[in-house]
Amino acid sequence: MAAAREIKAREVVEPGDDDAVELAKRHLVQPWPYAGSVGAEARALIGEGEGIYITDASGKRLIDGPAGMWCINVGHRREELARVMYDQAMALSYNTPWYTMNAPSAELARRIADAAPGDLSHTFFTTGGSSAVETALRFMQFYNNVRGRPEKKLIISRGGAYHGSTYLSASLNGRPRDRHWMDGADELVIKLSSPDPFRRPKEMSIHVFTDFLVDQFRDTVARVGAGRIGAFVGEPVQASGGVVVPPDGYLKRIREICRENDILYVSDEVVTGFGRLGHVFASGDVFGLDPDMITFAKGVTSGYFPLGGVIISERLLEELRRSNHPDALFGHGLTYTSHPIGCAVALKNLDLLEEGVLQHAREIAPYFQARLKTLEELPLVGEVRGAGLMACVECVADRESKDPLQLDKDVGKRIDAHCHELGLLVRPLINMCVMSPPLIISREQIDDMVAILREGISRTMDDLRKEGVWRG
Known part of the structure; x- marks a missing residue:
């Protein structure tokens, strides 16, 4: 041997x-x-x-x-992050999230809530960006089922979007080559135009282009029916679609239409979160948004450990707690949800960001x-x-x-x-x-x-x- x-x-x-x-x-x-x-x-x-x-x-x-x-x-x-990984592994390398918890995940959830816009107050931790978006979508489905709205499940995404590689998250992707040979939940997804000013018609002004995008969204909601649409998922800046920065005011106008029609606004900050735009989250600080959910990953640990998550509005959780179905089970979880090493690394990474990197x-x-x-x-x-x-x-x-x-x-x-x-x-x-x-x-x-x-x-x-x- x-x-x-x-x-x-x-x-x-x-x-x-x-x-x-x-x-x-x-x-x-x-x-x-x-x-x-x-x-x-x-x-x-x-x-x-x-x-x-x-x-x-x-x-x-x-x-x-x-x-x-x-x-x-x-x-x-960064030696600081390497030491945290070692120290946490020597203290607690893993615990099952099904019936135990760890301190780093609770502290990280608090730090994230402090940095998030609006009433985003609770975080479900995942293993990366794809599982974060998947979690947000499954939560939307659960939320509408508990509310007695099982028909309210369609998801709106956009051309040029990239939201992940799991089945539901990949179904939202708006780059044609991503889907040529791959299956997806196409019956659940409505794709709109990319908000790419560079690709707008030559004679169209930015102002008119913005109105076109907003009208397209509003008309789609009217045509399909708000009662059937559960969520809009959008990156503040379309990253893998070619760093597409939307026209000024576009995202806030989409957010208002979502609010008016009881459509959850999911801001995918897997790329833009944790410093890429100079803030922990870009949704509020850069774009003036207060989404119903924000997904994140990547920069939360600066890539030193696989970790992601979705931050959920207090309003949504309160609705569930007040519902007539207190025994309804959100049957979703991951073996590495709230991993203690990943959360400990993220806490130290947040320190580094807030101490000067941002x-x-x-x-x-x-x-x-x-x-x-x-x-x-x-x-x-x-x-x-x-x-x-x-x-x-x-x-x-x-x-x-x-x-x-x-x-x-x-x-x-x-x-x-x-x-x-x-x-x-x-x-x-x-x-x-x-x-x-x-x-x-x-x-x-x-x-x-x-x-x-x-x-x-x-x-x-x-x-x-x-x-x-x-x-x-």
């Missing part, structure tokens, strides 16, 4: 181990794979991280442009946006847009038509490959490059990031010209 344990110990893959690539190809199924390579591919191997940087298998140091996946908000290798993010965001905006000088770039410390560079075949389809569909990946060589990791999305670095980034590091991105786009333009794909 001792010999067997020794052999196993030798098989542990160290960061940067060349064997990791072959092991991945033989045994690892990557997220979002294509059928032709599923279970047989390896992706860029990352060995270490520190601050805003990561190091790949070759030893190249890269700016972590996407902050992992919108989540490494306080940066890599203020730094608010102060440096205008510089971040302004420097990236200079990339619009490049003829391949149709628009640079963003809010806080999240931005998108959208490439187009020409600015007149704004057509991305005439370009190589992997133009974002081309840019990312050049940037990787130059020292920057980019989040490529077909014809777009998304940037959402750790919130601790400095002005000098922003300058480095933008300079690399400019060179990466320039090299991509040269490639496309040489191949005859683009003549810009």
Whole structure:
């Protein structure tokens, strides 16, 4: 037995181990794979991280442009968070949430309630963003069942939206490629237009475009019937849809229509929460909203531990407590709901955010946006847009038509490959490059990031010209 344990110990893959690539190809199924390579591919191997940087298998140091996946908000290798994980694991590594509880989850729920807008006062903790959105939707269904409104279950989402990968949450997604080969609860979901000002008709003003979006929502409620619609789910800024910042006032007008028609407004802050826009929650502090529920994940632990949740209005809970069905069971829970290690990490992460990271993010965001905006000088770039410390560079075949389809569909990946060589990791999305670095980034590091991105786009333009794909 001792010999067997020794052999196993030798098989542990160290960061940067060349064997990791072959092991991945033989045994690892990557997220979002294509059928032709599923279970047989390896992706860029990352060995270490520190601050805003990561190091790949070759030893190249890269700016972590996407902050992992919108989540490494306080940066890599924060000893404070690592120590909390260790200390909590040594004190209590796990408890069943079915009939016990732990102190970190109760304290975190209080801290979240203090930061949330309106009467959002109670949090159900999950393992990530998808399960947070799934929980919000299941709660809406339960809420309407208890109220005697079992027909009030339809969900409104929008084009360009991304809300998760579980069955119900993925059904809300509004990016066509996400659903081409996947099933979903289509009978429950109504999708409206994306609130993307860049894609509005050329002759349409922002004011008219906003009215169009609001009228579309109002007309849909009237046509389908408010008595059948349970919830609207929307990101304050559509993140994976290309950092789509909605027109001013649009979200507040949608919220009012929801209030008037007894439709729950679910604000999906999986990306925008915990500092990405300079506040713990953007719904109230940035957009002036008081949703019925807010979902969150990612930045709540800065990616150091899988944790998410949904914050629920006191009004909704009070209605349930006063109902004629006190024995109705919300039959929903997860093995790792209110995980003590995740909640302890989140508490320390909140300390770091509130002790200076949030203020730094608010102060440096205008510089971040302004420097990236200079990339619009490049003829391949149709628009640079963003809010806080999240931005998108959208490439187009020409600015007149704004057509991305005439370009190589992997133009974002081309840019990312050049940037990787130059020292920057980019989040490529077909014809777009998304940037959402750790919130601790400095002005000098922003300058480095933008300079690399400019060179990466320039090299991509040269490639496309040489191949005859683009003549810009």
